[in-house]
Each structure stands twice: as C-alpha cells, then as structure tokens.
Amino acid sequence: MVSNFINWLVETIFQLGYPGIVLLMAVESSFFPLPSELIMPPAGYLAAQGRMNAAWAVVAGTAGSVLGALFNYFLAQKLGRPLLYRYHRYLLVSLSSLERSEAFFRRHGEIGTFLSRLLPVVRHLVSLPAGLAHMRLDRFVGYTAAGAALWCVILTAIGWYVGRHAAELEREVVQRYSTVATLVLLPAMAVAIAIYVLRRRRQARSGA
Numbered sequence: 001m002v003s004n005f006i007n008w009l010v011e012t013i014f015q016l017g018y019p020g021i022v023l024l025m026a027v028e029s030s031f032f033p034l035p036s037e038l039i040m041p042p043a044g045y046l047a048a049q050g051r052m053n054a055a056w057a058v059v060a061g062t063a064g065s066v067l068g069a070l071f072n073y074f075l076a077q078k079l080g081r082p083l084l085y086r087y088h089r090y091l092l093v094s095l096s097s098l099e100r101s102e103a104f105f106r107r108h109g110e111i112g113t114f115l116s117r118l119l120p121v122v123r124h125l126v127s128l129p130a131g132l133a134h135m136r137l138d139r140f141v142g143y144t145a146a147g148a149a150l151w152c153v154i155l156t157a158i159g160w161y162v163g164r165h166a167a168e169l170e171r172e173v174v175q176r177y178s179t180v181a182t183l184v185l186l187p188a189m190a191v192a193i194a195i196y197v198l199r200r201r202r203q204a205r206s207g208a
Helices: 002-029 040-048 054-086 095-116 127-132 137-165 171-207
Strands: none
Touching: 002 040, 002 054, 002 137, 040 054, 040 137, 054 127, 054 137, 095 127, 095 137, 095 171, 127 137, 137 171
C-alpha cells in the first residue's frame, strides 16, 4: 500500500513537472501540513533516472518555498496582530508560541528565518512572526531562499542517492535519511548561532 502510494507520488511529480514542484512547495511553505519530504525526494529520484533535472528541481522547490513564505508573511503583515491573534488556532499556532516568536523576530529575524527553514514543523510557520515583526522584505526573501535552497538540496540529494542505489523510493528510507540530515545540521546550526551571537556582541560594543 505504502509502496503504491510512493510510486503514485513519483509519477505525479513527473507529470506535474517543475511548475508542480513550485505549487506543492508553496503549499508546504504556507500553513498547510504538506511535508516537503513528499515532494523533493521524488524529484531527486526522477533526476537519478534521467527524467528530471536535479538543479531545476531545487530551483523550483526554492521558488515555491519563497512564494508560500511570502503568503504567510503578507497575511500576518496585512491582517495585523489583532486579527491573527484572534484566529491563531485556525492556523494551528498557539498564542504563546506566536508571542515568543514575534519577540524573537524583532531582535533576531535574519538568523531565525534562515535556520527555521531547516527545522521540521516550524519551517512553514516562521513567516508569520516575521510578518508581524515587519522584518525587511528583502532580508526576509533572501534568508528564506537561502535556507529553503539548502533544505531542497538535501532532500533532492536523498532522492537522487536512493534512485542510484535502490529500485524503489521508500518513505521509511527518505524519513531516515531526512532525520540523519537534520541531526548532522544541528552542530552546524549551533556554530552559525555562535558566530551570529559573537558578531552581535561585537557590533554592540562598537556602537557603545
């Protein structure tokens, strides 16, 4: 049953092509619960078979992620805090999480936007506090694109690797490799945070 679903998913991605990847990743990057692990690995799998170009798949996935993130960003910015705080439960976001995220993004929006794109669950919600905090649009797009591109490369590479070494794409294999990739990224993210903190402290001393 699972194998049939994965085969259907791979063929669906192939039929939809790059515009389909853009659309699906835009949905994933908004507040709808559609895992990117169901989109980019099949594209990488198809690339391993010569049926799709891996680089263009990553470009399409990144573009879709940015579009979905912009939808959330402008939703939060235009509707404003009162309306979003009133209907937060319909966006599957707790009020306390929204308040903490908004406070964080007012101080550390850039690093938060980039790193959040590499973490499950929060990656499709990070744009809401960024919009509430009125983070600069060019910085929001830039850091969102950078984080989304890195994650799309990882997922596409997983699909490509499986396509080169296995007959079929299995969801359990993709999930295992995705978890490993996240765990490998954690030390690198810790280093990035440390560098960011040191730079902020140095800037604060310079300003003083």
